[in-house]
Ligand code: ADP
Ligand code: MN
Ligand code: MN
């Protein structure tokens with residue numbers, strides 16, 4: 001029987017942004033294992049800010065498995081962290097997402113590739129490259145630099161091989177800034193895949209001496225920050241919708257504005273300034289095709305009797321997609337559908 005290398009991956013207890021952790025377990029299976037064949041495992045929570053040394057055991061409960069073609073017989077196993085009594089650990093935001101197979105999310109993850117603390121493509125000796133303008137979806141050494149595209153292409157292939165549902169990638173507005181989009185049906189699926197895609201990316205970059213900067217505003221001055229727009233829809237939004245329901249939904253989003261911001265990633269006041277295609281952090285607004293609004297309503301939504309999906313533009317690149325999906329579905333659940 002082949003021996004499989006199972007990389008159990010979880011989120012640690014650091015705040016406000018959890019780190020990805022992973023360790024390998026070797027197990028024999030006839031063929032690539034299914035989720036229900038995978039045993040729970042444990043780790044030392046005192047090394048991850050999830051437990052005291054005197055009572056350090058935390059449980060890893062597998063919740064999704066993906067092939068890992070970078071290793072022979074490899075698998076990436078996303079896990080929830082549980083307490084020894086079987087309850088979710090307080091750091092386990094995934095467990096707080098309402099189960100809904102008909103909730104769909106599409107996240108647009110922006111990030112910077114950095115080397116020695118500076119974005120890839122910034123002059124090595126210091127100083128700045130040309131101002132923003134030609135980098136977005138750009139090509140050529142002067143716009144993209146030398147190894148950035150190699151990295152993002154390799155990342156894309158590893159993710160696609162793993163079954164991650166990438167919808168696309170593009171070079172972003174700032175030099176060294178990139179984006180990938182992941183879409184998933186089911187309230188937890190896209191969030192699981194964002195975390196696995198982040199894991200694959202940071203691990204891939206080790207060999208290049210490159211780090212990923214997920215912070216939402218790593219560069220001062222006239223350089224774009226990084227977001228993670230959350231596109232979402234429910235069965236009701238897609239199939240029933242209507243202006244009346246939409247208005248009630250937006251009223252609930254406005255009422256919960258602070259709770260949403262709290263779940264949307266740290267330091268967002270640096271990014272949500274009202275400039276660079278954002279709404280200010282302390283204001284809530286929606287608008288058809290409006291990239292300066294908190295929530296952008298696609299033309300396709302307004303023209304289809306207010307049915308379809310919506311884009312919450314506030315979540316940032318460092319946000320935890322579990323907390324984001326959880327908060328959005330909580331607010332949606334506050335609004336009666338009839
Ligand atoms: P932008 O102009 O903001 O970059 P995109 O068209 O690139 O917009 O991204 C929109 C995203 O919306 C897609 O990547 C997809 O994942 C997501 N999306 C499309 N339809 C739905 C839907 N019905 N429910 C949830 N998300 C959706
Ligand atoms: Mn996009
Ligand atoms: Mn973008």
Ligand code: MN
Nearest residue numbers: 108229311313
């Ligand atoms: Mn967007």
